[in-house]
Amino acid sequence: NPQAGKYSRVLLKISGEALMGDQGYGLHPPTVSRIANEVKSVHDMGVEICMVIGGGNIFRGLQGSAQGMERATADYMGMLATVMNALGMQAALEQLGIHTRVISAIRMDEVAEPYIRRRAVRHLEKKRVCIFAAGTGNPYFTTDTAATLRANEMNCEAIFKGTKVDGVYDKDPKKHDDAKRYDTVTYDEVLQKHLGVMDASAIALARDNDLPIIVFSLDEPGGFRGILAGQGTYTRVH
Numbered sequence: 001n002p003q004a005g006k007y008s009r010v011l012l013k014i015s016g017e018a019l020m021g022d023q024g025y026g027l028h029p030p031t032v033s034r035i036a037n038e039v040k041s042v043h044d045m046g047v048e049i050c051m052v053i054g055g056g057n058i059f060r061g062l063q064g065s066a067q068g069m070e071r072a073t074a075d076y077m078g079m080l081a082t083v084m085n086a087l088g089m090q091a092a093l094e095q096l097g098i099h100t101r102v103i104s105a106i107r108m109d110e111v112a113e114p115y116i117r118r119r120a121v122r123h124l125e126k127k128r129v130c131i132f133a134a135g136t137g138n139p140y141f142t143t144d145t146a147a148t149l150r151a152n153e154m155n156c157e158a159i160f161k162g163t164k165v166d167g168v169y170d171k172d173p174k175k176h177d178d179a180k181r182y183d184t185v186t187y188d189e190v191l192q193k194h195l196g197v198m199d200a201s202a203i204a205l206a207r208d209n210d211l212p213i214i215v216f217s218l219d220e221p222g223g224f225r226g227i228l229a230g231q232g233t234y235t236r237v238h
């Protein structure tokens with residue numbers, strides 16, 4: 001497909017907060033549906049799509065452990081939060097007529113498929129959007145690590161990280177007028193300068209497997225499709 005440029009299979013990573021709109025908590029249905037439409041427009045290009053959604057709009061392990069809960073327990077709660085987000089996204093995609101599978105790293109067979117790598121690959125080949133839920137299934141990790149892990153396992157050409165800004169900056173562009181956006185930046189620079197693209201273990205896993213991370217704005221209508229077609233501004237971490 002010439003429109004899709006060089007991409008045939010990608011992973012879209014979004015934070016849980018991307019789903020909450022202006023609410024400050026939970027899922028905001030119009031926002032979920034707007035993102036589902038962004039996914040649809042890329043799906044319509046014939047690109048195979050994996051998704052990983054965070055859980056920070058509902059629960060974060062570190063918050064729980066700061067309040068005295070055991071870290072592992074709090075992290076499991078965070079992983080369960082990602083399953084709720086995945087189901088919300090699945091519902092929104094299905095309303096648009098897109099076939100999806102929620103694939104959970106923690107078994108809950110009544111709600112989601114268990115993760116079986118070859119089966120997930122098959123879904124992608126059949127153009128089903130695979131939403132990978134429950135992170136890596138392990139505490140002390142994040143959904144950024146889960147995104148990098150699954151993108152490697154599914155042989156994705158890149159991770160697309162949808163954020164509120166159109167790339168990676170040397171400082172927070174919402175706070176500093178003179179913040180500069182990188183067109184490209186290396187994994188090592190991200191780690192050395194603590195650029196906050198993804199956590200360090202996710203960046204290292206991407207680096208060790210030469211998996212590019214494309215950071216772009218998901219607030220821009222048509223942004224995801226545009227970036228895949230080579231338009232718009234973004235940062236490529238490589």
Ligand code: UDP
Pocket residue numbers: 014015016017053054055056057059060061062074075076077078079081082134135136137138139140141142143144145146
């Ligand atoms: N989490 C985890 N292991 C994983 C992925 C996630 O323990 O492999 C937990 C962790 O507590 C994290 C929470 O799930 O705080 C929500 O994920 P994350 O913070 O990555 O969500 P985001 O910031 O992207 O919304």
